[in-house]
Amino acid sequence: MAATNAPVQPTDWKAAAMQKRIRGRYRAEKRFKFYGLAAVVLSAGFLAFLLFTMVSNGLRGFTQSEIAVPIDFAASDLFLEPAQLEGEGADAALAAADIEGVVRDAAIAEYGEDGAALISNGAWLRVRDALAANPELLTSGETFWLQASTELDLGSRGDVGDRRSASETGAEMITVWDRLAEQDKVRRGFSWTFLTASDSSDPSLAGIWGALKGSLLTMFVTLLLAFPIGVLAAVYLEEYAPKNRWTDLIEVSINNLAAVPSIIFGLLGLAVFINVFQFPRSAAIVGGLTLALMTMPVIVIAGRNAIKSVPPSIRDAALGVGASPVQVLTHHVLPLSLPGILTGTIIGMSRALGETAPLLLIGMRAFVASPPEGLTDPATALPVQIFLWSDELDPGFIEKTSAAIIVLLLFLLAMNGLAIWLRNKYEQRW
Amino acid sequence: MTEETSHAHEVREEAVPETALKMTARDVDVYYGPKQAIDSVSIDIGMDNVTAFIGPSGCGKSTFLRTLNRMNDTIPIAKVTGRIELDGEDIYDSSMDVVQLRARVGMVFQKPNPFPKSIFENVAYGPRIHGLATGKAELEAIVEKSLKRAGLWDEVKDRLHDSGTALSGGQQQRLCIARAIAVDPEVILMDEPCSALDPIATAKIEELIHELRGRYAIVIVTHNMQQAARVSQRTAFFHLGTLVEYGETSEIFTNPKQERTKDYITGRYG
Numbered sequence: 001m002a003a004t005n006a007p008v009q010p011t012d013w014k015a016a017a018m019q020k021r022i023r024g025r026y027r028a029e030k031r032f033k034f035y036g037l038a039a040v041v042l043s044a045g046f047l048a049f050l051l052f053t054m055v056s057n058g059l060r061g062f063t064q065s066e067i068a069v070p071i072d073f074a075a076s077d078l079f080l081e082p083a084q085l086e087g088e089g090a091d092a093a094l095a096a097a098d099i100e101g102v103v104r105d106a107a108i109a110e111y112g113e114d115g116a117a118l119i120s121n122g123a124w125l126r127v128r129d130a131l132a133a134n135p136e137l138l139t140s141g142e143t144f145w146l147q148a149s150t151e152l153d154l155g156s157r158g159d160v161g162d163r164r165s166a167s168e169t170g171a172e173m174i175t176v177w178d179r180l181a182e183q184d185k186v187r188r189g190f191s192w193t194f195l196t197a198s199d200s201s202d203p204s205l206a207g208i209w210g211a212l213k214g215s216l217l218t219m220f221v222t223l224l225l226a227f228p229i230g231v232l233a234a235v236y237l238e239e240y241a242p243k244n245r246w247t248d249l250i251e252v253s254i255n256n257l258a259a260v261p262s263i264i265f266g267l268l269g270l271a272v273f274i275n276v277f278q279f280p281r282s283a284a285i286v287g288g289l290t291l292a293l294m295t296m297p298v299i300v301i302a303g304r305n306a307i308k309s310v311p312p313s314i315r316d317a318a319l320g321v322g323a324s325p326v327q328v329l330t331h332h333v334l335p336l337s338l339p340g341i342l343t344g345t346i347i348g349m350s351r352a353l354g355e356t357a358p359l360l361l362i363g364m365r366a367f368v369a370s371p372p373e374g375l376t377d378p379a380t381a382l383p384v385q386i387f388l389w390s391d392e393l394d395p396g397f398i399e400k401t402s403a404a405i406i407v408l409l410l411f412l413l414a415m416n417g418l419a420i421w422l423r424n425k426y427e428q429r430w
Numbered sequence: 431m432t433e434e435t436s437h438a439h440e441v442r443e444e445a446v447p448e449t450a451l452k453m454t455a456r457d458v459d460v461y462y463g464p465k466q467a468i469d470s471v472s473i474d475i476g477m478d479n480v481t482a483f484i485g486p487s488g489c490g491k492s493t494f495l496r497t498l499n500r501m502n503d504t505i506p507i508a509k510v511t512g513r514i515e516l517d518g519e520d521i522y523d524s525s526m527d528v529v530q531l532r533a534r535v536g537m538v539f540q541k542p543n544p545f546p547k548s549i550f551e552n553v554a555y556g557p558r559i560h561g562l563a564t565g566k567a568e569l570e571a572i573v574e575k576s577l578k579r580a581g582l583w584d585e586v587k588d589r590l591h592d593s594g595t596a597l598s599g600g601q602q603q604r605l606c607i608a609r610a611i612a613v614d615p616e617v618i619l620m621d622e623p624c625s626a627l628d629p630i631a632t633a634k635i636e637e638l639i640h641e642l643r644g645r646y647a648i649v650i651v652t653h654n655m656q657q658a659a660r661v662s663q664r665t666a667f668f669h670l671g672t673l674v675e676y677g678e679t680s681e682i683f684t685n686p687k688q689e690r691t692k693d694y695i696t697g698r699y700g
Contacts, residue, residue: 243506313543317606319504321556321613322533331555332545 054405061403064191064204065148065156067118067180071106071127072141078102085135094132100124103146118176120147120204147193147204148186150396152177156188194403198371199385203396206389208407210371214284214364214379215353215411217372221288222295222352227345229292230299234341237300238307239329258297265294266358274362281363285375290358295348302344306337339426346419350412356383382408452477452617452647453498453535458512460493460502467493470512471673473666475617480639480648482662482679484655486694489668491651492540495619498649499535500528516617533560535617536610536646541626542602544594544609549586552594552605553577556613572612580608581638600631607638611646618642620650624657636661655695659683667691 012018073080077098084093103124107115123146130144131137148156155173180186197207233254241247269290273279279286310333318328359365364380365388372379380388382404389401453475460468468490475481475498483491493502500521502508514521521531533556544552553573556562563569573590577583582604586597594605603623610618620639624632639648639661652658658665659679666676667688675682675691686692 311543313539313541314545315504316501316537316539317543317545317609318555319501320499320532320537320539321559321609322529322531323555323559324529327559331559336546 054402054409057399058402058404058406060157061399061401061406062191062194063188064193065153065177065186065188066145067148067152068143068185068187069103069107069110069119069123069146070141070143071102073102073138074140076102076105078138080131080138082135082138085132085138090132094128099128099131103127103144107146118149118152120149120202122200122202122205123147125205145187150203150394152186153204153396156186194400198369199367199380199388200369201367201394203392203394203400206397206400208382208385208404210368211380211382211385211404212407212411213371214287214368215381217284217375217379218287218291218359218381219349219353221285221375222291223345223349225289225292226295226299226348230296230345230348231303231341233296234300234303234307235329235334238304239325239333254297254300258301260294261357262294262355263357263361265290266361268293269358269362280376280378282366282368282378282380283376284372284379286362287359287364287379287381288375290362291352291355294355294358295345295352298348298351299341299345302347303337303341306340306344307333309340310336335426339423342422342426343419346415346422350415350419353412353415354383354408356381356387359384360387382411450477451475452517454515455494455498456513456515458494458497458510458514460490460497461509461511462505463507467671468497469671471668473673473676475647475649476664477647478644479663480643480650480661482658482665483649483651483668484653484658484665484694485668485674487653490671491666491668492621494668495621495649495651496537498617498619499532499537501532501537503528533613534615535619536613536615538603538606538610538618538620538623540622542599542606544597544602544605546593546595548591549577549594549597549605550590553608553612556609560613562613576608576612577605579611579642580604581634581641582608598631600627600634603627603631603635604638607635607642611642615646617647617649620648622651622653625653632657655683667694669694 080093080097084090103119104116107119109115111118126146127144130142151173155175155177177186193205194207196209197205198210200206237247237250241250269286273286273289274281279289314332314336315328318332319325323331359381365384366378366380367388368378368380386401386404386408389397389404451474454473456472458468458471459466471490471494483495485491496502497510497514498521500510502510510522516531516535519526521535545555547555550573553576554563554569557569557572563572574583574587577586582601585601586592586605594602597605603626607618607623624635627635636657639650642648650658650661662679664677665679665682667674667682667686667690669690675686675688677687682691683695686695
């Protein structure tokens with residue numbers, strides 16, 4: 001014990017070495033802070049870049065160039081009387097009449113030889129609808145604002161087009177647009193068509209509604225299946241399952257299932273739901289079932305963590321006043337773990353919403369020109385629609401693709417906002 | 431499992447408490463997996479007494495307390511053998527409903543654990559799940575009575591619908607006592623109810639225990655020997671999973687019969 005009795009050298013806090021060490025410590029802290037800040041700035045930059053390109057490209061996708069075409073039905077070759085458009089035979093009469101030809105002739109009459117190239121191929125549909133709504137138009141004339149063709153549309157933004165369209169026509173169209181704009185014969189406005197129509201081979205007629213509705217139906221099926229099954233599985237595994245080798249195996253399987261690439265779920269859906277159960281192809285119900293398989297493990301894992309994080313003291317308290325295990329679960333544990341379960345569910349659903357690969361495999365990549373009426377109707381989904389449009393040759397689809405991406409991102413943003421709102425609303429502190 | 435011979439156990443040589451018996455335990459063993467936590471404990475708990483369990487950390491006093499209302503059932507690896515009776519009924523018998531048992535033998539925990547609900551809901555929860563009140567007015571009466579008995583009424587009567595977790599630690603613990611009282615138990619088990627509280631809150635709880643005595647049989651586990659001396663009439667000293675000595679509190683503290691008790695009381699270990 002002699003060593004402890006020896007006088008101890010007091011620590012010299014002012015020594016140079018000590019001061020240097022302290023300075024080094026502060027430097028390290030500053031450096032670390034800087035790295036963190038740099039990481040945040042970098043990711044914020046990427047996000048800003050993404051949003052900027054999407055918005056600058058996509059906003060035009062919500063608008064549509066239109067060109068004024070005066071049509072004098074009375075003087076035209078259209079053999080159609082207003083009386084024919086009343087009552088039973090109206091649709092047949094409209095279908096039989098060559099409205100398309102009349103519109104083309106009217107465009108040529110107004111804008112010369114190339115007039116037909118200025119209006120979109122499907123523009124006559126708007127005239128047909130107007131006639132169906134108001135047959136009296138047939139006795140007189142009317143100036144219609146019709147969708148401009150893709151070439152004129154490109155001209156409207158001073159774009160000569162890419163390699164896919166002849167650059168000569170592109171340059172020409174800019175001057176055409178400028179000339180027509182001076183005469184107030186062309187305009188550019190918000191396009192309800194984009195929000196209300198479904199897929200079309202003509203970009204001026206293509207819309208997002210069919211894909212949006214397909215996505216909504218698919219998500220509905222996914223939520224309806226994945227949420228209750230996922231929560232019940234989480235509750236059973238956390239509260240009732242004995243802790244043995246089997247439950248360990250199940251736990252490992254579920255964790256692995258959450259990490260399985262989504263395309264494999266697509267193959268599973270194809271093999272099980274379409275080949276074995278004979279569900280229709282391209283239908284929202286099959287998409288929903290497949291995505292439910294994918295979302296379920298995420299909900300189970302989130303649910304188990306949420307249930308686990310309920311403090312044992314709350315269970316003790318409830319058991320201590322004589323609550324049965326089910327009452328402890330339904331009165332205390334589930335309400336307290338609800339924010340966590342909901343957050344996990346919405347994260348899983350967001351992932352499912354953005355999923356493309358499994359939907360391609362079960363046939364939801366088909367060209368679907370009308371919105372699905374039910375769960376078994378052919379449907380497509382937003383991300384698949386984006387994929388399909390990005391593959392189109394017509395340059396008019398470029399901005400439609402970006403616009404569809406904006407719709408998808410807004411949808412995702414809304415879902416995540418809901419998750420945050422729910423979490424804050426139900427969050428408990430103890 | 432019960433053997434009459436167990437009455438010859440050394441700690442029971444002295445007289446049975448003079449008050450009516452509420453709970454009796456005979457040769458109780460508790461195992462956590464292969465580890466034995468309680469070794470052959472036999473004890474009688476009187477109706478009109480506050481019974482204190484004292485002993486060093488890990489001596490099994492809390493474990494034994496939790497066998498008295500079968501809270502150990504929630505631990506899958508825990509196994510209880512022996513016989514524990516409440517008013518002569520074996521509480522581990524298959525005919526005993528554990529939900530009802532826990533209503534009859536209430537519990538207050540070490541850390542105040544009010545539900546993250548309103549003060550009113552905290553107290554009303556027990557009566558509601560057991561169907562003790564037929565209407566809103568009756569439920570309100572039970573809540574008021576329980577909060578009054580727990581000495582909390584005057585402090586919270588104007589804010590019954592505030593969250594129970596917003597109260598101070600001592601108030602939370604009295605709320606937990608009110609919650610236990612609300613289901614009209616016969617026995618209240620308290621597992622170190624003051625260990626998370628400051629001295630003033632502790633004094634209030636001790637005062638409350640005095641007032642509740644006689645109405646409920648109270649068993650309190652405590653680390654604080656002064657507290658045991660202040661609040662209890664009978665004291666049991668546990669060590670290494672066995673009941674070393676059980677008797678009148680005054681006897682235990684002034685004239686312990688066992689050497690180990692004496693060492694613990696005088697602060698040699700613990």
